[in-house]
Amino acid sequence: MGHGGGGQLSAELVEHLFAPAFGGDVLAELGDSATVTLGGARLAFSTDSYVVRPLFFPGGSIGDLAVNGTVNDLAMMGATPAYLSCGFILEEGVELATVGRVAEALGAAARAAGVVVATGDTKVVDAGHGDGIFINTAGIGLIPDGIDIRPRRAAPGDVVIVSGPIGEHGVAIMSVREGLEFGVEIVSDTAPLASLVQAMLNVCRDLHVLRDPTRGGLATSLNEIASAAGVGITLRERALPVPDSVANACAFLGLDPLYVANEGKLVAFVPPEHADEVLAAMRAHPRGRGAVAIGTCTTDHPGMVVASTGLGGTRVVDMPLGEQLPRIC
Template sequence: MTTVDFSDWSCPVPLRNTPTVVTGHGGGGAISAELVRHLFLPGFGPAASGDQGDSAVVEVGGVRLAFSTDAYVVRPMFFPGGSIGDLAINGTVNDLAMSGAAPLYLSAAFVLEEGTELSLIGRIATAMGAAATAAGVRLVTGDTKVVDQGSGDGVYVITSGIGVVDPSHTIAPVRAAPGDAVLISGEIGLHGVAVLSCREGLRFGTEVESDTAPLHDLVATMLATGAPVHTLRDPTRGGVAATLNEIAGTSGVGIELIERDLPIPPPVTDACSLLGLDPLQVANEGKLVAFVPAASAPPVLAAMRAHPLGAAARQIGTCVAEHPGMVVARTALGGTRVVPMPIGEQLPRIC
């Protein structure tokens, strides 16, 4: 009888009980959440915050501050529509904005691999400066470390940010409620496909550019309507699917999407069909998802559409009391399919 040795087999979906780190642990999906829930939080103990959002809102001296941090390891570092530099600035600005904050100050830390060309690092720094200026934030502190050649991948960037939150706004995933309209600010999947096309040399009839952009001014425009905004999130790693599943799980609501209303541009549809990817799981870097009461959806959508970064905004679904914690999509044929939380990461190293 032949004995089969499975030890060298590999699978595109990492095993959930893996004893070592796999790429999917950084993908923003189910095993990322498990890493935080079952390893980091128990390790941190009572020092850990109960809020595990993209940014935390804390009160200091009577002022509500949003605080966020993120690391960027995208490959390649320059891609159609952006680079690791502006991605690092915009990503942290957006994490603050999703709490309703006006971003003010950022830090920047760099892990550099020995042998990396200084001209490349200079291009990244220039892109960061331009993005920070455009977003109206200041880079006020930072750090640099160098690792041995072969121990890194050129340049890793870590940014943290602080912003001020208006006390009249309370925006959090837990506030999503049955009856809320689910809005999105524009077309999805562009960032992930742009990075993939550049990395793999793929062409889809037209060049796809990343949507990386700072969203705080769009958020301010939405809040200026006076309409209650319950929840905001930018669907980055894990895409819209991961974001909506996280919100559904945190708030205990069900979410029903209308599949025909999902704004997926043709090049993204073509790329995902060719490569067997789900557009709802592809990363975005310049889009937001908003949950607002149904009666507030028209004025909020009007405000979004009047802003350059929300011109293609639309409603894509509704929060319901049924199937709590689950996201489903109604298909064009009248059926219903479950939109699962991604397990790992379809496209590694994209943000």
């Protein structure tokens, strides 16, 4: 299961198995999307499969995730998401009413994100050889001229900004899966982020890196960026926006919110001279109201993420091996 968790084991699978087998250097950039050129158009192209359990959870469903997850991967390249493909793998015996509810949710999420489901496919596997509904979506979007957003562009001095509270999606899934209740219901943050990115680009075309910290949480995204760009990242632990409800649930379950999945948040690396205006633009957008600067990019400790704790010490924020909680997206 660890190989699907988005952590170090996943990275090794890509690096040592898939990348050499597939060849080519497009995959080597390892952004959330690939950047490809076709007929003179510069496109972002991305795919994700969705195997979340349960299919419906507080705040959304597999249908929402299947749209927002892929749309956000495109948005993280500065692209305007345009078209999605959609492949369903149904397990024999899944109720058509359930498939219908998921399809409705997916359609509504696509309309909300401003993308068109252009092509699709359905396969059915024998009972006991699937799990209700798996969905794959792939997406394409246009990258405007002059935009160059990718992990390797993280540069010393960059301000690291997160768009709002972290850990909600992972905790929401866990609470419903394990039948836990934490007083306040914690709701998944699943949401499309393309319009937030647009608002940021309107004040700064030179965003260096964008990433949506899904599987593996913020810690994984930051480690991937530090490693890709060969820079260090220093976080102020006290600045991390962890809602009390998430903090309490994580304390109870022995989890670290830095490693818990988000499905409607982004982390941005912004040149310091533009940080204030980008932060202001984010806070003026419904999806970025809780945006805060959480740290900076540095030449110290290249490839590593370090958090300064409230007590004046520092700790290394490692890349996780697998995922604390499997199948959260």
